[in-house]
Structure formats: structure tokens, C-alpha cells
Amino acid sequence: MAKINNCTYYFEIDEDTHDGINRWSKGVYASEGYTGGYFVGWQTRALWASKRVWRQGPKGGIKIVKGRGQHGYAYVTKDEEMMKKFMWVKLSAQTLK
Numbered sequence: 001m002a003k004i005n006n007c008t009y010y011f012e013i014d015e016d017t018h019d020g021i022n023r024w025s026k027g028v029y030a031s032e033g034y035t036g037g038y039f040v041g042w043q044t045r046a047l048w049a050s051k052r053v054w055r056q057g058p059k060g061g062i063k064i065v066k067g068r069g070q071h072g073y074a075y076v077t078k079d080e081e082m083m084k085k086f087m088w089v090k091l092s093a094q095t096l097k
Contacts, residue, residue, distance in 0.1 A: 009033045009065070010054040010089050011046040019045045030093035046096075054086055062086050 011029045018024075022045050031043055047053055052067035061075045062083065076082035
């Protein structure tokens, strides 16, 4: 059973795409989710279409869960450059439900 902790996922999609079910326009999308939980179907498809996915946890910590590069599974909250990128992502995000 997944641990239920509210968090927000930010999906960065860098080109218009269609996965057979959903159409995604280039942009950033935000959705509520759960830390340590499963994605719902459309969130999984958004994950596949994304170049990078960020997760802001219930206490405000930021992790990159797809497209991690050098950061692995670590929090990027103390990395000033990554936090600037995250703030632009967060400010430009469209909310999905």
C-alpha cells in the first residue's frame, strides 16, 4: 500500500504530442499526486511525454523524478540554479485534474 502524502508533480513537455489517448501541447502541466504512490493513467502518459518531471513534496522539498541527470534521486532544494529553473516551471504550469 502506498504511503499517502500529498505532493505536486510538474510535467515539462517540450513538443506537441499525441499518445493515442491524450493530446499534449508543448508546455508545463501541474497535477496533485502522492509521494510514494501510483500515478493515475493520464499522469503516466504525461510522464512518458515529458522530458523532465519535478515533484514538490508535502514539506516543500523539490526532486526531479524524470530527467535527473547529475542529481540522481537527491533533493535539488539547495541547488540555486536548479531552484531557479523549478520556479520558472512552477510559474508557467497549467493545472490538470
